[in-house]
Amino acid sequence: MQFQPISLTQLAASISHTIDATFIDKPIWVIAETSDIKNYTDRYYCFLSLIEKNESKITAKLEAVIWRNSYHIINKFEQNTQIKFDKNLKLLLLVNVTFSSQYGLKLSVLDIDSSYTLGNIELERKAILHRLVKENPKIIAFDGQYYFTINKQLSIPKIIRKIAIITAPNSDGQRDFLHELKNNPNSFVFEIDEYLTQIQGNGASESILKQLQNIAASKSNYDVIAIVRGGGSQTDFTAFENYNLALAIAAFPIPIITGIGHERNISIADLMSNNALKTPTKVATYIIENNCDFEEDLMQNYSSILHYSFQIIDNCKSELENIKSDLTQSTKNIISTQKQNLENVNLTLKLLSPENVLARGYAIVSKNKSIVTNGETLNENDSINIKFLNENIDAIITKKNG
Amino acid sequence: MAKKITYQQANDELNNIVEELQNNMVTIDIISQKLERAKALVEICYQTLKGTEEKLSESIKHLESLK
Numbered sequence: 001m002q003f004q005p006i007s008l009t010q011l012a013a014s015i016s017h018t019i020d021a022t023f024i025d026k027p028i029w030v031i032a033e034t035s036d037i038k039n040y041t042d043r044y045y046c047f048l049s050l051i052e053k054n055e056s057k058i059t060a061k062l063e064a065v066i067w068r069n070s071y072h073i074i075n076k077f078e079q080n081t082q083i084k085f086d087k088n089l090k091l092l093l094l095v096n097v098t099f100s101s102q103y104g105l106k107l108s109v110l111d112i113d114s115s116y117t118l119g120n121i122e123l124e125r126k127a128i129l130h131r132l133v134k135e136n137p138k139i140i141a142f143d144g145q146y147y148f149t150i151n152k153q154l155s156i157p158k159i160i161r162k163i164a165i166i167t168a169p170n171s172d173g174q175r176d177f178l179h180e181l182k183n184n185p186n187s188f189v190f191e192i193d194e195y196l197t198q199i200q201g202n203g204a205s206e207s208i209l210k211q212l213q214n215i216a217a218s219k220s221n222y223d224v225i226a227i228v229r230g231g232g233s234q235t236d237f238t239a240f241e242n243y244n245l246a247l248a249i250a251a252f253p254i255p256i257i258t259g260i261g262h263e264r265n266i267s268i269a270d271l272m273s274n275n276a277l278k279t280p281t282k283v284a285t286y287i288i289e290n291n292c293d294f295e296e297d298l299m300q301n302y303s304s305i306l307h308y309s310f311q312i313i314d315n316c317k318s319e320l321e322n323i324k325s326d327l328t329q330s331t332k333n334i335i336s337t338q339k340q341n342l343e344n345v346n347l348t349l350k351l352l353s354p355e356n357v358l359a360r361g362y363a364i365v366s367k368n369k370s371i372v373t374n375g376e377t378l379n380e381n382d383s384i385n386i387k388f389l390n391e392n393i394d395a396i397i398t399k400k401n402g
Numbered sequence: 403m404a405k406k407i408t409y410q411q412a413n414d415e416l417n418n419i420v421e422e423l424q425n426n427m428v429t430i431d432i433i434s435q436k437l438e439r440a441k442a443l444v445e446i447c448y449q450t451l452k453g454t455e456e457k458l459s460e461s462i463k464h465l466e467s468l469k
Contacts, residue, residue, distance in 0.1 A: 302465055309458050313451050316409070320447050323416045327440050330423030331433060338430055 012101035019105070023097035027110055034089045035061075044071040050093070050107060064095065064107040073112050080114035081121065082265065084236040092116035121241075128243050128268055132250065139251045140272065147271045149250035154274055156255050158294045160223040160287050162191045164254075166211045169196040173230030173261065173280040180284030188291050193220065199229045199260075205242035212248050222254050224287065227269070228280035229260040240267035249273050259283035358389040409450040412443045419443075 006014075032050035039046040046066040052059050066074065074085045083089065094111035133142045141148040163181075167174040174194070181190050195211040198204050208227065215225060227249075239245065240260055246268045249256050255274035259282055260267060270276030277283050350356060354364065364387040365372045372378060380400050386393045407415075419440050422428050428436055 299465070299468065302461075306458055306462055306465065309454070313455050313458070316413075316447070316451055319413070320416075320444060320451075323413075323420055323440075324444060326420040327416075327423065327437065330420060331437060334423060334426065334428065334430070334433060337426075 009101060012099075016099045016101065019097060019099045027094050027096050029092060029094055029113070030107075031090065031092050031116075032060075032062075034085075034087050034091060037085075037087050039074070039085075044068040046071065046074065048087075050095075062105065062107050064093075064109055066109045070108075070110050073109070077112045077114050077117070081117050082237060082262070083117065083121070089117070090120060125241060125268065128241065128246065129271070131243060132246055132268070132272070136247060136250070139247070149272050151250055151252050151256055151272060151274050154253070154255045156274065156290055157223045158290075158297075160190070160290055162193075162220065162222050163287065164193050164195055164215050164220070164222045164225045166195045166197060166199075166208060166215075166225065166227045167229060167280070168199040171199070171230060173199075173228040173259070176230055177226060177228050177259070177280040177284050180281050181287065184284075184288045186288065186292060186295065188288060190287075193218075193222075200236040200239060204236075204239035205245040208239060209242075209245050209248050212245075212252060215254070216252070224274075225252070225254050225256045226280075226283045226287075227256060227258045227260065227273070228283055230280045237262050237265075237267055240269035242268075245269060246272045257283050257286065355389065358387070363388050407443075407446060409447055412446045412450075416440060416443045416447070 030050070032052055034048055035051045036049040037046065038048070045068050048064050048066070049061055050064045051061045077083075078085055092113040093107075093109050094113070095107040095109050097105070098108050099105050129142075129147075132140050133147075139150050165174070165177060167177065174196075178192065181192065195214060197207040197211045199208060212225075215222065237260065240258075240262070249258075249269055250272035257275045257277065258267075258270050258273045259277045259280045260269070261279055262270070266276060275286070277286055358364070365378075366385040366387065367378065367382060369385075372384070378384065378397055378400070380397050382397045384395055384397060386395055419436050423433075423436070
């Protein structure tokens with residue numbers, strides 16, 4: 001067999017020709033997973049590999065590039081999805097298939113469909129939420145609108161004093177939270193233990209989970225736990241969409257307040273926590289206001305106690321006044337009744353006195369110095385004495401008429 | 403004995419005396435005795451009220467200083 005070799009350049013030209021014939025000016029939408037990203041942010045281009053896997057086996061792998069004129073699509077994607085453009089992302093990409101004699105086959109990425117990714121994220125998120133509810137019925141319940149977790153049902157103590165904070169070291173979130181609490185206008189004093197951890201990037205959810213376990217193991221009686229994040233990438237919230245972390249938060253026996261700086265969405269961690277606020281500062285403000293409410297209630301109660309106490313004293317005073325007047329009145333009544341009785345007795349005595357009787361024309365008859373009350377005891381010729389009011393007469397009975 | 407008596411006890415006793423007087427259960431012989439007792443009880447009550455009122459006023463001042 002006779003070989004007619006051609007030069008590599010010729011071969012490359014031939015390949016180029018063949019590829020161009022099929023693909024030139026015909027961008028194609030392709031679904032692929034990102035891998036091996038080399039992003040030159042200062043030079044505005046990015047090399048990456050696009051792969052497809054069947055389970056863990058790679059079934060296709062093509063080199064790709066995002067050139068300077070399409071470089072803005074990375075930023076657009078991150079803003080739309082709130083996800084960091086990174087490896088292991090399943091994307092729908094618009095690509096041009098190109099071939100260069102020097103650099104070989106490359107897919108030139110022209111666009112990334114954010115809605116495809118958002119849809120996937122939403123599906124994934126729904127799947128995680130569904131699994132959380134289905135596999136942990138004693139910890140998480142869903143009524144079609146709200147998630148009810150053990151953590152959510154814990155009541156926030158009326159006074160929050162001891163706080164555990166999970167956050168990234170030297171982050172804005174850490175600074176904002178601590179600053180707000182330490183400079184509170186009411187001079188509340190907080191005892192704050194910091195559980196510092198990586199809060200974004202690979203392994204973040206495991207690190208946060210580990211810190212939750214450390215808090216549980218510390219056996220410290222924290223009033224609340226704050227998971228706060230601020231100042232980092234606005235696109236990497238994946239740690240807070242993690243099943244294991246979400247479950248740990250849902251089941252945690254101390255109220256967890258999240259402030260993870262997610263401006264648009266509510267993460268799964270937020271849904272499972274006792275209370276989800278937007279920023280670390282808002283978490284701190286919430287804690288301070290919680291204590292303010294208690295202080296105000298306390299003052300209000302104190303004030304009411306004093307008010308009602310004065311009222312009781314006033315009541316006692318008027319009761320005493322009544323008693324005093326009752327005492328005076330009753331005593332007066334008794335004395336005047338007694339006086340009246342005495343008057344009556346006196347009058348009766350007066351009326352019954354012999355002088356009074358004699359004055360009315362009666363006379364007293366005596367015989368042998370005894371008052372005669374029965375005429376039958378008197379006989380004719382008896383000597384008797386008759387006493388008038390002014391006169392005393394001795395007499396002899398001359399006749400008895402019977 | 404007078405010092406140990408509470409406001410409520412003093413008040414109850416006063417009310418009893420009033421009731422006895424109103425129902426003619428007190429003879430003239432002991433009426434002045436009862437009145438003396440009542441006077442002492444009223445005194446105790448007023449003293450207690452005064453003391454409580456002073457303490458409350460202090461508390462009000464304290465509350466104002468907190469606000």
